[in-house]
Amino acid sequence: MKKEIEIRCRSCHQFRWAVPSMQKVVKCPNCGQEWKLRWFDEETATIISPVSWVEYERKHW
Amino acid sequence: MNNVAYVDLTNQKVTIKEIPQKIRRLFLGGRGINMYLLYNHVKKGIAPLSPENTLIFGAGMLTGMHVLASARYNVSGRSPHSGLIGDSNAGGFFGPELRFAGFDHLVITGKAAKPVSLWIHDGQIEFKDASHLSDLNTTETFETLREESGDPQSQMAIIGPAGRRQVIFANVMNSINNANGHTGMGAVMGSKNLYAIVVRGTQTLPARDPAALYKVFDKQYKQVLSRKGFKANAFYGTLMRMSLMRTQMTMAGHNYQFNAVDLGEDVDIENFMDKYEYAKASCFNCPQHTKHIHVVKSGPHKGMVGGGPEFAAAGGFSATCGATDWETILECWDLCNQYGIDGMYAANYIAWVMELYQRGLIDEKVTGGLSLRWGDHHAMTELIHQMGRKEGFGGLLDEGWKAVNTKLFGEAAPMYERYVPMIKGEPMEGNFKGMIAQALGAATATRGSCHLRSRYTLEEFSLPSKVVADILGREVNPDPDAYEGKAWPVIWSENLCAVGDALGICRFLSKWMTPGFLAFDEFAEVVNAATDLNLTPAQVMECGERIWNIERMFLAREGLGRKDDKLADRCFDEPWTHGARKGQVMDKEKFYKQLDEYYELHGWDQEGHPTKETLKRLELDKEPSHLL
Numbered sequence: 001m002k003k004e005i006e007i008r009c010r011s012c013h014q015f016r017w018a019v020p021s022m023q024k025v026v027k028c029p030n031c032g033q034e035w036k037l038r039w040f041d042e043e044t045a046t047i048i049s050p051v052s053w054v055e056y057e058r059k060h061w
Numbered sequence: 062m063n064n065v066a067y068v069d070l071t072n073q074k075v076t077i078k079e080i081p082q083k084i085r086r087l088f089l090g091g092r093g094i095n096m097y098l099l100y101n102h103v104k105k106g107i108a109p110l111s112p113e114n115t116l117i118f119g120a121g122m123l124t125g126m127h128v129l130a131s132a133r134y135n136v137s138g139r140s141p142h143s144g145l146i147g148d149s150n151a152g153g154f155f156g157p158e159l160r161f162a163g164f165d166h167l168v169i170t171g172k173a174a175k176p177v178s179l180w181i182h183d184g185q186i187e188f189k190d191a192s193h194l195s196d197l198n199t200t201e202t203f204e205t206l207r208e209e210s211g212d213p214q215s216q217m218a219i220i221g222p223a224g225r226r227q228v229i230f231a232n233v234m235n236s237i238n239n240a241n242g243h244t245g246m247g248a249v250m251g252s253k254n255l256y257a258i259v260v261r262g263t264q265t266l267p268a269r270d271p272a273a274l275y276k277v278f279d280k281q282y283k284q285v286l287s288r289k290g291f292k293a294n295a296f297y298g299t300l301m302r303m304s305l306m307r308t309q310m311t312m313a314g315h316n317y318q319f320n321a322v323d324l325g326e327d328v329d330i331e332n333f334m335d336k337y338e339y340a341k342a343s344c345f346n347c348p349q350h351t352k353h354i355h356v357v358k359s360g361p362h363k364g365m366v367g368g369g370p371e372f373a374a375a376g377g378f379s380a381t382c383g384a385t386d387w388e389t390i391l392e393c394w395d396l397c398n399q400y401g402i403d404g405m406y407a408a409n410y411i412a413w414v415m416e417l418y419q420r421g422l423i424d425e426k427v428t429g430g431l432s433l434r435w436g437d438h439h440a441m442t443e444l445i446h447q448m449g450r451k452e453g454f455g456g457l458l459d460e461g462w463k464a465v466n467t468k469l470f471g472e473a474a475p476m477y478e479r480y481v482p483m484i485k486g487e488p489m490e491g492n493f494k495g496m497i498a499q500a501l502g503a504a505t506a507t508r509g510s511c512h513l514r515s516r517y518t519l520e521e522f523s524l525p526s527k528v529v530a531d532i533l534g535r536e537v538n539p540d541p542d543a544y545e546g547k548a549w550p551v552i553w554s555e556n557l558c559a560v561g562d563a564l565g566i567c568r569f570l571s572k573w574m575t576p577g578f579l580a581f582d583e584f585a586e587v588v589n590a591a592t593d594l595n596l597t598p599a600q601v602m603e604c605g606e607r608i609w610n611i612e613r614m615f616l617a618r619e620g621l622g623r624k625d626d627k628l629a630d631r632c633f634d635e636p637w638t639h640g641a642r643k644g645q646v647m648d649k650e651k652f653y654k655q656l657d658e659y660y661e662l663h664g665w666d667q668e669g670h671p672t673k674e675t676l677k678r679l680e681l682d683k684e685p686s687h688l689l
Binding site (some may be wrong): 010013052 | 322
């Protein structure tokens with residue numbers, strides 16, 4: 001079974017949820033924002049950008 | 062070892078003195094001893110670009126030793142940009158080599174009659190003619206000096222065209238991607254006709270207990286490498302903040318008017334990594350190698366190679382000035398490095414005049430025909446050329462915001478100061494409205510607004526209260542919007558940055574950067590293995606407090622106090638424009654009320670000056686003591 005790693009949504013800030021290891025695109029179950037992840041190894045990931053910067057920025061306009 | 066060289070450029074004389082143990086115990090080295098020297102040598106009110114100013118180079122107490130990220134050194138003097146504390150920290154290999162060559166600090170006074178360079182080799186200092194460097198850019202200067210030295214291991218601190226022309230935000234550069242930026246120390250070097258310092262040394266730096274030092278290094282190396290922050294920084298470098306701040310909507314959009322701007326898809330850090338990054342570079346003894354080397358592979362800038370960029374300028378040229386493509390950002394960055402200009406200052410100046418243009422307060426008649434539209438490639442690059450050459454409208458900006466504002470608006474100038482993105486005369490970085498502790502740090506930082514002096518970075522991480530309390534040694538108000546209880550995190554950050562700079566350890570491997578990195582416990586371990594000072598973590602932290610206080614004494618002597626611990630007005634009366642905080646403003650009254658708590662915790666009076674008791678406690682009551 002694939003490991004799950006916790007990350008924190010940068011849109012709704014405090015919300016943390018578990019994502020499958022090495023999955024490149026994830027969706028926050030709280031606010032629905034889709035994020036691209038960078039995996040440095042199987043246990044370490046960081047959000048790198050929204051799937052679309054244009055859509056992300058317009059959403060908050 | 063532990064020597065200071067006093068270099069009199071007017072008479073070409075050198076005097077060498079050993080640093081007293083007491084001074085090392087109180088100020089450690091690097092920025093700490095530099096600030097002691099600054100307070101003791103730089104008199105009130107002297108002109109920053111006159112021979113009376115003193116230029117001080119200072120390697121950290123542990124710089125060059127078997128200590129993690131021990132690359133750092135400071136260059137200090139009176140700043141020609143702010144008129145106040147000039148001080149700038151850099152990495153690379155110059156600091157370690159200076160110590161290998163036998164000197165911890167250089168105190169440079171007077172002015173050479175013609176361009177000179179200093180050649181320092183194993184305890185010897187020579188003056189050499191440097192007239193042939195007069196027309197070279199920074200890369201050409203490095204190449205010329207390295208060839209003349211005949212030794213690929215020689216290191217150098219130089220100025221470029223901007224420093225030679227005394228542009229007041231000129232850098233000292235020690236390689237194409239390592240600079241003492243901020244506060245214009247390159248201009249001070251230029252004013253002294255000192256174009257370069259070349260160092261090469263073969264001396265060793267003995268440790269008190271080499272075996273213990275190896276053990277500490279191994280332990281701290283493992284501690285740092287295990288952290289997620291390390292992995293992210295090692296991959297993206299400071300550009301990681303481009304992602305973080307853009308998603309959190311804390312960018313300084315269009316000269317701080319907006320907390321987000323439409324930058325499109327190109328200015329994405331993965332794009333930079335895929336298209337432009339060629340290699341990574343590291344400073345002395347650093348496993349994190351956050352520095353990029355970039356090359357542009359196609360298009361009009363094909364073949365352009367440079368170091369960096371770092372976030373401060375990349376964020377500046379993108380969000381703050383409006384560029385929406387990496388090639389404009391990289392060209393602006395590389396031009397700054399070739400002229401030897403601070404990229405963050407350049408970006409702030411460009412953004413400022415772009416806003417004046419946007420508002421119709423200046424036009425092409427004033428700018429010499431330049432249309433200063435947001436993100437305009439030609440306008441941005443041309444302004445940097447003009448700044449570096451001291452020509453045209455860009456050259457006017459070299460006189461500094463106050464002089465320019467007065468020239469543009471005459472008696473009405475104070476009314477237009479609201480558009481100037483500076484605090485205590487130094488440029489802001491990032492839009493910290495809403496991050497109360499960071500804003501307090503910016504308002505009170507001793508060299509003017511500065512993310513490198515006292516930024517409480519951990520405020521961005523929404524850490525659990527217990528984790529924060531463990532790191533900071535006391536409970537901290539967890540409410541991000543509260544104005545109470547934010548003074549201690551700022552003071553803790555001041556002390557951390559001051560100690561790191563005094564030891565010569567990069568703050569990128571400290572808790573300034575990420576929670577699992579180094580702080581006072583680790584600093585004490587390494588100090589005690591490397592030296593005979595035998596300090597507790599609390600005593601190490603107190604060294605940071607002492608450094609901060611002698612800086613504050615310098616400011617107080619210049620007449621600064623509570624009235625100067627302030628933010629730009631637009632931080633309070635212009636609301637957040639985008640995102641979750643849209644419509645919010647910072648509460649001015651509550652914000653300034655925090656100064657009471659901040660001063661009290663510091664042991665300062667209501668004017669923000671250290672009290673007699675505080676000075677006595679910190680053994681600063683006899684300053685200036687002239688022990689060095």
